[in-house]
Amino acid sequence: MTMSDSETKLISGLIGSSPPMLDVYRMTRKVAPTSATVLLTGETGTGKELIARALHELSPRATGPFIRVNCGALSESLLESELFGHAKGAFTSAIENRTGRFEAAHGGSIFLDEINSVSYQLQVKLLRVLQEHEFERVGDTKTIRVDVRVIAATNVDLQDEIIAGRFREDLFYRLNVIPIYLPALRERGSDISDLVSFFVRRYALANGYPTPRMASDTLRFLQQYDWPGNVRELQNYIERALVLSTSSEITADLLPPHVRGLAPVRIGRRAAEDLESLCTDLVSRRLAQLGEESVDAYNEVMKKNCSCRCCVRVRVCRPEPPRVWASTATRCTKRLKTTT
Numbered sequence: 001m002t003m004s005d006s007e008t009k010l011i012s013g014l015i016g017s018s019p020p021m022l023d024v025y026r027m028t029r030k031v032a033p034t035s036a037t038v039l040l041t042g043e044t045g046t047g048k049e050l051i052a053r054a055l056h057e058l059s060p061r062a063t064g065p066f067i068r069v070n071c072g073a074l075s076e077s078l079l080e081s082e083l084f085g086h087a088k089g090a091f092t093s094a095i096e097n098r099t100g101r102f103e104a105a106h107g108g109s110i111f112l113d114e115i116n117s118v119s120y121q122l123q124v125k126l127l128r129v130l131q132e133h134e135f136e137r138v139g140d141t142k143t144i145r146v147d148v149r150v151i152a153a154t155n156v157d158l159q160d161e162i163i164a165g166r167f168r169e170d171l172f173y174r175l176n177v178i179p180i181y182l183p184a185l186r187e188r189g190s191d192i193s194d195l196v197s198f199f200v201r202r203y204a205l206a207n208g209y210p211t212p213r214m215a216s217d218t219l220r221f222l223q224q225y226d227w228p229g230n231v232r233e234l235q236n237y238i239e240r241a242l243v244l245s246t247s248s249e250i251t252a253d254l255l256p257p258h259v260r261g262l263a264p265v266r267i268g269r270r271a272a273e274d275l276e277s278l279c280t281d282l283v284s285r286r287l288a289q290l291g292e293e294s295v296d297a298y299n300e301v302m303k304k305n306c307s308c309r310c311c312v313r314v315r316v317c318r319p320e321p322p323r324v325w326a327s328t329a330t331r332c333t334k335r336l337k338t339t340t
Contacts, residue, residue: 011025011028011029011054011058012054013050013053013054014047014050014051014054015191015194015195015198016188016191016194016195017190017191017194018183018188018189018190018191020183020187020188021183021188021191024051024180024181024182024183027178027180028051028054028055028058028180029058031055031178031180032054032055032056032058032059033058033059033060034059035149036177036178037130037149037150037151037152037174037175037177037178038052038055038150038151038152038177038178038179038180039115039152039153039154039158039175039176039177039178039179039180040052040151040152040153040154040179040180040182041153041154041155041157041158041179041180041181041182042155042181042182042183042184043155043182043184043230044155044229044230044232045185045229045230045231045232045233046182046183046184046185046230046231047182047231048113048153048155048182049068049111049113049153051180051182052068052109052111052113052151052153053066053111055109055149055151056108056109056111056149056151059109059149061107061108061109061149064105064106064107064108064109065104065105065106065107065108065109066105066108066109066111067101067104067105067108067109067110067111068110068111068113069082069083069101069110069111069112069113070113070114071112071113071114071115071116071117071118072113072114072116072117073114076119076121076122079118079119079122080122080125080138081098081100081138082100082101083100083101083102083122083126084100084102084103084125084135084136084137084138085097085098085099085100085102085103085137085138086098086100086137086138086139086140087137087138087139087140097137098137100137102129102135102146102148103144103146105146105148106146106147106148107147107148108148108149109148109149109150109151110148110149110150110151111151111152111153112150112151112152112153113152113153114153114154114155115152115153115154115158115175116154116155116156116158116161116166116167120165120166120167120168123167123168123171124168126171127168127170127171127174129146129148129150130150130171130174130175131174133145133146133147133148134146150175152175158172158175158176159172184227184230185227185230185231185233185234186226186227189223192219192222192223192234193219193223195231195234195235196214196219196222196234196238197214199234199235199238199239200212200214200238200242200250203238203239203242203243204242207242207243209242210248212242212245212247212248212249212250213248213249213250214249214250215249215250215251215252217251217252218241218250218251218252218254218255221252221255221259221260221261221288222234222237222255222259224261224288225259225288237255237256237259240254240256241254241255260288261284261285261288262285263285
């Protein structure tokens, strides 16, 4: 096996063999044996924690601890105590010395999730740990040295946070030694079928059900959906469909309405939308219902099924390729606006 093959082979616990994911596997295997700081970026639900754990397990530190900290779940004062520990009497409820997460991770790896949530003041202390590998517990003067590999993750653009004055530029450069981008599910559509099969088997086994088949139209809806919640959202919908299923097949009606191109059920008054958004939304929904095999999608979408005012206006500038109607609907309305 060549080095290239070795670096891009699948990682245990991770599903997907699309080109974007093979790039992730290659980078993960390349940097795992080192002690370099890694910054994982990508939308929520793309699997950043799985990659962080893989970086630890594929490294010489695998026998050491892997400590995860959700920086966004704690207030500034609690997070400082959680990361660095505190001395007895440091504050009212500090009745004994407490070991922090950095100290607990000595000899292993620490995963700082949602690193963008750390306050500007606490970032100074975090920068020192990254540079000097030392810190003091809250309320103590004794310096503690640690040998820890830092893996951080964020679902926002840290450079935008720097411009907004919420994130230190020097800390960013200390974290961004090895950046690894986790692609959104819509960027790796060829992996959806494998992910669906995996989650169907997992939840069938967990609930004591026989593994059901996936109807072809169900899979088509899943492959066409945009997945703003990424793999986590897909996982939830598969579990839902399996639990609600009453036969040996998972049918499309078991999916949430918006996944099937229908209007989602909303609580409260619907927010006003502009004409362009309405046209794009309506055309996208009907195309999702028709599927790729429709031979006269234009008539089906525009003439037979859409009689609302915005779709009537879009008809006068018919887009050519049916697949791009959802995006060209916006261009159509812009052209209409300039001529009316």
